Amino acid sequence: MAEITKYTYRVEPQQVDFTLRASVPSMLDCILNTAGKDAHNKGFGVEVLQQRSLSWVLSRLAVELDRVPEQYEEFSIGTWINDFNRLSSTRNFLLESRGEVFGRAVSQWCMIDLGSRSVADMSSMADVYRAAMVEAASPCDKPLRLGATEPQHRTERPVVYSDIDFNRHVNTMRYVEMIFNALPLERIEHNDGVRIDLNFLAEGRWGQTLIMGHAAEGEVSHFEISSDDGRTLCRARVVWR
Amino acid sequence: MAEITKYTYRVEPQQVDFTLRASVPSMLDCILNTAGKDAHNKGFGVEVLQQRSLSWVLSRLAVELDRVPEQYEEFSIGTWINDFNRLSSTRNFLLESRGEVFGRAVSQWCMIDLGSRSVADMSSMADVYRAAMVEAASPCDKPLRLGATEPQHRTERPVVYSDIDFNRHVNTMRYVEMIFNALPLERIEHNDGVRIDLNFLAEGRWGQTLIMGHAAEGEVSHFEISSDDGRTLCRARVVWR
Numbered sequence: 001m002a003e004i005t006k007y008t009y010r011v012e013p014q015q016v017d018f019t020l021r022a023s024v025p026s027m028l029d030c031i032l033n034t035a036g037k038d039a040h041n042k043g044f045g046v047e048v049l050q051q052r053s054l055s056w057v058l059s060r061l062a063v064e065l066d067r068v069p070e071q072y073e074e075f076s077i078g079t080w081i082n083d084f085n086r087l088s089s090t091r092n093f094l095l096e097s098r099g100e101v102f103g104r105a106v107s108q109w110c111m112i113d114l115g116s117r118s119v120a121d122m123s124s125m126a127d128v129y130r131a132a133m134v135e136a137a138s139p140c141d142k143p144l145r146l147g148a149t150e151p152q153h154r155t156e157r158p159v160v161y162s163d164i165d166f167n168r169h170v171n172t173m174r175y176v177e178m179i180f181n182a183l184p185l186e187r188i189e190h191n192d193g194v195r196i197d198l199n200f201l202a203e204g205r206w207g208q209t210l211i212m213g214h215a216a217e218g219e220v221s222h223f224e225i226s227s228d229d230g231r232t233l234c235r236a237r238v239v240w241r
Numbered sequence: 242m243a244e245i246t247k248y249t250y251r252v253e254p255q256q257v258d259f260t261l262r263a264s265v266p267s268m269l270d271c272i273l274n275t276a277g278k279d280a281h282n283k284g285f286g287v288e289v290l291q292q293r294s295l296s297w298v299l300s301r302l303a304v305e306l307d308r309v310p311e312q313y314e315e316f317s318i319g320t321w322i323n324d325f326n327r328l329s330s331t332r333n334f335l336l337e338s339r340g341e342v343f344g345r346a347v348s349q350w351c352m353i354d355l356g357s358r359s360v361a362d363m364s365s366m367a368d369v370y371r372a373a374m375v376e377a378a379s380p381c382d383k384p385l386r387l388g389a390t391e392p393q394h395r396t397e398r399p400v401v402y403s404d405i406d407f408n409r410h411v412n413t414m415r416y417v418e419m420i421f422n423a424l425p426l427e428r429i430e431h432n433d434g435v436r437i438d439l440n441f442l443a444e445g446r447w448g449q450t451l452i453m454g455h456a457a458e459g460e461v462s463h464f465e466i467s468s469d470d471g472r473t474l475c476r477a478r479v480v481w482r
Binding site: 171 | 253254255257258259261264266270273274279286287288291312313345351398401402403405406407409412414418421424426427447
């Protein structure tokens with residue numbers, strides 16, 4: 001049985017926002033890059049999958065941040081897989097700095113066939129995957145399954161080159177940025193803790209237009225991003241403490 | 242006299258585009274982050290300046306890339322300062338991989354006073370700065386001074402939270418992304434070498450709308466990004482080989 005693997009980071013100037021603390025999107029980016037790095041190091045990274053015309057796709061993510069670290073603050077992200085089946089795998093994250101846990105995350109991934117763009121069976125990776133499993137509970141509630149939202153606000157924009165990643169679809173981080181760009185700046189400035197739940201339902205493609213609906217009630221905001229062909233691509237919920 | 246300082250990198254999956262090579266914007270980002278890292282390591286990074294209510298601001302940048310490296314390819318960026326006066330400093334970059342130079346860059350920086358948002362005199366940093374100077378010529382032509390463009394195409398978009406960096410203005414990389422999002426995907430896919438010249442003339446701010454004009458003739462594209470108050474923020478020229 002494997003152990004939790006820790007990766008260490010420092011908040012670089014390009015990760016901080018106008019508050020001189022790491023932006024919440026940059027922390028999500030760091031969490032997702034840790035997933036990629038750990039998969040790579042353990043023999044089931046995207047480059048191994050790409051050779052077999054497969055790739056990892058994030059299906060759900062929940063992140064809790066009690067605070068965001070400051071510029072040049074050092075922190076670690078511990079990551080481990082504690083569950084998988086043919087269609088989904090669960091990867092966990094624990095964020096620590098100055099001897100304290102300040103964040104937790106749970107992600108659920110599936111594998112897609114790059115030819116058919118449909119979900120692939122993970123059984124072929126079972127052996128290498130099983131060797132990386134850690135018997136430790138997830139550090140927070142699993143990502144919520146989010147329902148449809150009745151939007152109060154609506155914005156749209158085209159999918160552009162910089163949105164498209166190695167998977168040839170709109171990168172997760174672009175949805176996260178769209179969501180944070182729609183939140184009030186005051187809320188981002190006075191962040192005493194936040195939980196974000198994200199569901200990824202379909203792929204956004206170059207040439208499409210993204211339509212984002214947004215509804216807020218008190219400390220809870222709901223988001224739904226669709227493509228102009230009517231498919232829902234991403235749903236999110238942001239809850240401030 | 243100091244020596245050229247080399248920083249080593251690997252092309253991570255989050256830096257590659259749909260071609261599975263590093264995107265040109267991700268290489269510019271890496272060049273600029275190298276500048277920040279080297280300034281930090283040598284005692285004149287943004288965090289030192291911020292304590293004195295000053296910050297570095299990029300005024301011009303020229304980048305030549307003979308090719309873009311592949312996913313997981315290791316490369317180095319050597320960087321050195323070879324010129325400075327009261328108002329401007331010149332930092333150079335040499336990009337190498339597999340024993341070959343594949344890129345060169347020259348950047349010109351000024352210092353701004355964060356209170357008045359005006360250009361500050363660099364003389365106060367002269368001693369620490371002089372110690373970092375290297376007597377080596379710039380590896381390519383200095384950034385061009387670009388004139389106004391007669392646009393053939395025009396797009397606009399609001400300045401949003403994720404555009405704003407630690408300097409409280411629109412980050413350089415957002416302009417670079419806007420420019421590359423306006424270029425034909427085929428040109429990005431078949432990249433046999435490119436030179437980019439960028440001039441930064443004024444700061445973009447939250448709440449403004451960015452208006453981008455674009456004109457192309459053969460292998461040369463010109464860009465001009467303005468704010469809705471009529472000020473020109475950034476001009477760029479992209480030349481494909």
